[in-house]
Amino acid sequence: MTGPAHGFRELSPLQVERVAYRRSRSRRSTLVAFGSTVVFAAVGWFAVTSAPGWPRVRESFLDASTAREALPAVLDGLWLNLRVLVVCEVLILALGLGIAALRTLRGPVWFPVRALATAYVDLFRGLPLIICLYLVGFGLPGLRLSGVPNDPVILGAAALVLVYSAYVAEVFRAGIESVHPSQRAAARSLGLTHAQSMRIVVLPQAVRRVLPPLLNDFVALQKDCGLISVLGAVDAVRAAQIESARAYDFTPYVVAGLLFVLLAVPTARFADWATARTARRRGAGW
Amino acid sequence: MVTPAVLSVRNLVKRYGENTVLHGVDLDVAEHEVVALIGASGSGKSTLLRCVNLLEEVDDGQVILDGADVSDPRADADAARRRMGIVFQAFNLFPHLSVLDNVTLAPRVVHGVPRRDAEARGVELLERVGLADRARSYPDQLSGGQQQRVAIVRALAYEPRLLLLDEITSALDPELVGEVLALVRELAAHGMTILMATHEMGFAKRVADRVCFLDGGVLLESGPPSQVLGEPVNDRTRQFLRRIIDTGRL
Numbered sequence: 140m141t142g143p144a145h146g147f148r149e150l151s152p153l154q155v156e157r158v159a160y161r162r163s164r165s166r167r168s169t170l171v172a173f174g175s176t177v178v179f180a181a182v183g184w185f186a187v188t189s190a191p192g193w194p195r196v197r198e199s200f201l202d203a204s205t206a207r208e209a210l211p212a213v214l215d216g217l218w219l220n221l222r223v224l225v226v227c228e229v230l231i232l233a234l235g236l237g238i239a240a241l242r243t244l245r246g247p248v249w250f251p252v253r254a255l256a257t258a259y260v261d262l263f264r265g266l267p268l269i270i271c272l273y274l275v276g277f278g279l280p281g282l283r284l285s286g287v288p289n290d291p292v293i294l295g296a297a298a299l300v301l302v303y304s305a306y307v308a309e310v311f312r313a314g315i316e317s318v319h320p321s322q323r324a325a326a327r328s329l330g331l332t333h334a335q336s337m338r339i340v341v342l343p344q345a346v347r348r349v350l351p352p353l354l355n356d357f358v359a360l361q362k363d364c365g366l367i368s369v370l371g372a373v374d375a376v377r378a379a380q381i382e383s384a385r386a387y388d389f390t391p392y393v394v395a396g397l398l399f400v401l402l403a404v405p406t407a408r409f410a411d412w413a414t415a416r417t418a419r420r421r422g423a424g425w
Numbered sequence: 426m427v428t429p430a431v432l433s434v435r436n437l438v439k440r441y442g443e444n445t446v447l448h449g450v451d452l453d454v455a456e457h458e459v460v461a462l463i464g465a466s467g468s469g470k471s472t473l474l475r476c477v478n479l480l481e482e483v484d485d486g487q488v489i490l491d492g493a494d495v496s497d498p499r500a501d502a503d504a505a506r507r508r509m510g511i512v513f514q515a516f517n518l519f520p521h522l523s524v525l526d527n528v529t530l531a532p533r534v535v536h537g538v539p540r541r542d543a544e545a546r547g548v549e550l551l552e553r554v555g556l557a558d559r560a561r562s563y564p565d566q567l568s569g570g571q572q573q574r575v576a577i578v579r580a581l582a583y584e585p586r587l588l589l590l591d592e593i594t595s596a597l598d599p600e601l602v603g604e605v606l607a608l609v610r611e612l613a614a615h616g617m618t619i620l621m622a623t624h625e626m627g628f629a630k631r632v633a634d635r636v637c638f639l640d641g642g643v644l645l646e647s648g649p650p651s652q653v654l655g656e657p658v659n660d661r662t663r664q665f666l667r668r669i670i671d672t673g674r675l
Contacts (some may be wrong), residue, residue, distance in 0.1 A: 324480050325517035329531035329579070330507030339534065343521050 202390045209382035209391035216378030217398050220364045223296050223374070227364070228357060230300045235307030240337060242308070243315055256308075263305035268363060272298045276370035292374075295367030303360055310352045314345030351417060354410035361406065362399050375399070431456050431491060431587050431618045432477065438485035439472050439642075446472045448642040449486065454587065454620050459613045461629035461650070462622040464639035465665060470622035471514075473639070474589045477620065478511045491586065507535055510580030511589040514596050516572045518564040524551065524575050525560040531583045543582075550578045554608055570601030574608055581612070588612065590621035606632075626669055630654050638662045 150158070187193060241249075241256040263271070275298040280289050288294065318341045326336035368377035375395045382391035432454040439447040447469045454460050462470045475481045477488050479495060479502045488496040495505035518527050528550065529543040538546075551557045554574045556567075564572055573593055580588060590609065594602040606628050613619060613632050623629055629636055629650060636653040638646040638661075646659045657663045 321513065321515060321517045322519065324475075325513065325519070327503075328478050328480060328506055328509075328511045330503055330535040330583070331531070332503050335534055339530065340519055344519075347521065 198388075200389045200393055202386075202388055205382075205386045205388045205390040206394050208386065209379065209394050212378045212382055213375050213391060213395050213398065216373055216375035216395070217402075219292065219372065219374045220361075220367075221402075223292065223299070223367060224361055224364045227296050227299045227303070228360060231303045231307050231360070232353075234300065234304040236311050236342075238304060238308035239311035239315060240342075242312055243337070260305045260308055263302050264309070266302065268298070268302050268366060269369065271302050272366060272369055274298075275301065291370035291372040292367060295370045295372055299360065299363060299367070303356065303363075306356055307353065310349050310356065311345065313352075314349035315341055317348055318344045348417065351410055351414040354406060354413060358403050358406050358410065361403055365395075365399065429456070429492070430454060430489075431458075432620065433489040434473070434477065434486070435489065436486035437473070437476060437483055437488065439469075439476055439481060440484045446642050447476070450639075450642070450644050452637060452644060452647075454618060456618055457616045458635065459617075459619045459633045460621070461633035461636045462620070462639055463624075463626065463629060463636060463653075463665075468639045469642040470639055471591050472642075474511065474591045474620065474622055478509055478589055479505055480511075507531075507583065508586045509589060510583070510585035510587070511591065512573070512576050512580050512593045514592045516564070516569070516576045516596070518572055518576055518579070520564050522563075523560070524556065524562050524564065524567070527564070527575060528579050528582050531579070536583050547578075547582060550582060551575075554578055568601060569597045570604045573597060573601075573605045577605070577608055577612075581617075586618065588617055588619045590619060590623070592622050592624060594623070594625060626654060626666075638665065640665070 190196075238256045238259060241252050242260075244253055272295060276291060276294040279287055279294060279297075315337075322340055322344065323336055326340040327333075331339065365374060365376040368374050368380070371377070373381070375398060376392075379391035379395035383389055430453040432452075434450055434452040437447050437450045437452075438445065450469070450473060452460070452473075462473065464470055472481065476483050476496075479488070483496045486496070487494050490505055490508060493505075494500060495502065518524075519530070522530065525544060525547050528547040529538075529540070532538040532543040532546065533540055548557055548560055551560055554577070556571060556574060556578075559567060559571065559575075564575070567575065573596075577590075577593070593609075594605050597605065602625070606625065609619070609621070609628075610632050621633075631650075633650050635647060636650045637644055638653060638657070638659070640661045646653055646657060646662045653662065654666065657666060
């Protein structure tokens, strides 16, 4: 805290003593943290490696050569997951925002629209994603309607969009309702219509406030993209399954899992940063 | 002086559930007239202004703007609001927009003025209130008095027929009240038609053409400031003013 840069400012002996005390405390905390981490890691390592089944698990889950062989195929699959992720996220944001906006409409004329939006959210927030995937992925093409695609990737993405839009709509709605009514009153008093007030005044403030929870849902979507594999799409998870069947070894699953984690880390850090920024801005007056 | 009324309020009733806030208020505001609404907190001053601005649905009676009943559900409320400006106690600036965007929003979006023209006019208005150098700032970077002056400019930017001021100095530190009141006085001097709710009795006395005393949702007394504030006829007015004088605010 008081480096040589502040050396020109004369500190009282009292403060010098306090600074020295704080410094020794912080050195001690660092040592304790380091020590406890080492002990914890050692205990964990020992517990796993001394387990009776460890040699077999290491062979069938953590085999380096199998991992190397599986990596290209799993990466190929991950590329599909990434494309699905981007397309789904765009559609989810648009649909979620639309549903949230419909739910804020006032007046009896809009009752059917409001009710429909509410029913949608209730249905798809309650429906387990895996069941939605089966219904959309196997049920929809089963109807043999013309124009309904057969591609498991498209059907899987559609199921993800259906379920996640319901969650994201609720996040947006919370944001919209957190904007004080006086903002809407000010907008209407200027002669703006309801739609204009929403678009120009309410939504921009709402979206800024809900950015952190939106990013959280984005991280969840990242890994749930792997679930489209149940429909037969050859994504990272399915590629890992194929590789593991070929090698008679579970290592490819570990590879795919690690890749998903690596994918989530940057987003999580960005979410932290965005949350901190929002908190700062709110501290600054809004 | 017989000028047609810009605003006529006829038998206005407003209820919130069981609670009747306005009991049939009648009030006219002529062109270029400045009318001050005084009364204790909860007497219905703000509600009256919000009803006039159609931010609240009225339960009975009429709000007539330039001869047309705008409180009629068949009337275009958005079109009516475009001819009125309102300034709120808590400023209610848009925090995500710069000062200039706050000011030019209505002209651009509602009145279709091209951005360049709207901004030129906006800067001109901000200059008049001494805030042209803050055009690119955001509301939270301004003092309360500055924010309220921006809010007034925002309400003036589309040249409304009628300006409604809802206790615009009540949320300000005492040393910031002066700059806002000076601006209102200038507007009045330029012939702006103003209906204002205020606790600043001294200001009402100097600037208003007429003072109306509202008590429990009833307009008890109305007349020139010297009469209403100097020789009130009604007992309740006298009582109210005595309390104000006792606290040194008149």
